[in-house]
Amino acid sequence: MTHTFYIAMSYGIAALISLCLITWVWLDGRARAKELAELEASGIRRRSAPKPEGKEA
Amino acid sequence: MPQIAVLTKLTDLANPTRFLGLASRLLPWMAGITAILFAIGLYLSFAGEGDYQQGMTVRIMYVHVPAAWLSMMCYSVMAASAIGTLVWRHPLADVSHKAAAPLGAAFTLIALATGSLWGKPMWGTWWVWDARLTSVFVLFLMYLGLIALNRAMDDPGKAARVSAVLILVGFVNIPIIKFSVDWWNTLHQPASVIRMGGSTIDSTFLWPLLIMAFAFTMLFFTLHIAAMRNEIWRRRVSAQRRMAARMAGQTSEKGA
Numbered sequence: 224m225t226h227t228f229y230i231a232m233s234y235g236i237a238a239l240i241s242l243c244l245i246t247w248v249w250l251d252g253r254a255r256a257k258e259l260a261e262l263e264a265s266g267i268r269r270r271s272a273p274k275p276e277g278k279e280a
Numbered sequence: 281m282p283q284i285a286v287l288t289k290l291t292d293l294a295n296p297t298r299f300l301g302l303a304s305r306l307l308p309w310m311a312g313i314t315a316i317l318f319a320i321g322l323y324l325s326f327a328g329e330g331d332y333q334q335g336m337t338v339r340i341m342y343v344h345v346p347a348a349w350l351s352m353m354c355y356s357v358m359a360a361s362a363i364g365t366l367v368w369r370h371p372l373a374d375v376s377h378k379a380a381a382p383l384g385a386a387f388t389l390i391a392l393a394t395g396s397l398w399g400k401p402m403w404g405t406w407w408v409w410d411a412r413l414t415s416v417f418v419l420f421l422m423y424l425g426l427i428a429l430n431r432a433m434d435d436p437g438k439a440a441r442v443s444a445v446l447i448l449v450g451f452v453n454i455p456i457i458k459f460s461v462d463w464w465n466t467l468h469q470p471a472s473v474i475r476m477g478g479s480t481i482d483s484t485f486l487w488p489l490l491i492m493a494f495a496f497t498m499l500f501f502t503l504h505i506a507a508m509r510n511e512i513w514r515r516r517v518s519a520q521r522r523m524a525a526r527m528a529g530q531t532s533e534k535g536a
Contacts (some may be wrong), residue, residue: 255513
């Protein structure tokens with residue numbers, strides 16, 4: 224095997240792991256944001272969350 | 281009085297809601313800076329000449345060394361957060377060390393894999409059980425153990441306290457990794473960048489290495505802040521679901 228193979232493999236593995244990490248964090252964030260939005264839409268809100276406009280007591 | 285003002289500002293920042301606001305403002309900038317640094321670092325890594333002994337395999341160093349540094353820095357960030365968990369019982373500290381563990385495991389895996397790929401053409405072997413390689417492998421196992429522990433417990437507060445104790449006990453491995461090449465006879469070369477008497481690396485190789493190290497560090501902090509934000513959202517989702525279940529229970533009791 225040539226040195227080019229070891230260099231390409233090193234950069235390839237580093238890129239693959241980094242991209243997997245970025246994708247996982249991004250997809251996780253999107254899924255959590257969607258869940259929170261669904262809960263808020265169904266009227267489930269945190270007690271400390273600001274009330275939506277027009278619902279002020 | 282100024283100390284109190286600084287402490288108050290830090291306490292304000294440690295509020296999860298304020299952290300989320302800050303994260304949403306910072307993340308696009310941090311991601312942009314990370315991408316620019318990687319573009320510059322990768323250009324310099326491939327534009328430079330090879331080393332007179334290592335040839336072009338010196339380029340592996342530009343990903344291996346930053347990943348190895350980050351594997352230790354990430355654990356140090358987790359140790360600082362673990363102190364925050366045990367001393368101040370701050371929920372943001374819990375979130376910080378939980379979010380950092382998978383990132384640390386990934387960077388340690390990159391360091392181990394690229395080190396092995398450098399070792400084969402340079403040392404003639406993929407792996408040796410010398411002090412540096414073994415202690416980094418132990419660090420990788422510790423990251424995996426902490427991820428498993430966090431996922432095994434339902435109560436995030438209890439999981440954070442148990443993890444924090446383990447993180448602080450495991451921190452003893454960080455100076456062992458750093459000084460293993462000085463304390464024992466290892467195949468791994470001694471420190472050549474961060475050492476007494478300055479760097480022994482020629483500036484042709486030092487600049488791409490430093491820029492790549494900065495790029496990897498920015499990537500870590502960007503992902504760490506994003507993962508902390510995700511963890512805060514996850515806890516809010518589970519708190520709101522519990523609240524929804526309680527509300528549903530009360531409604532059905534009234535109806536009965």
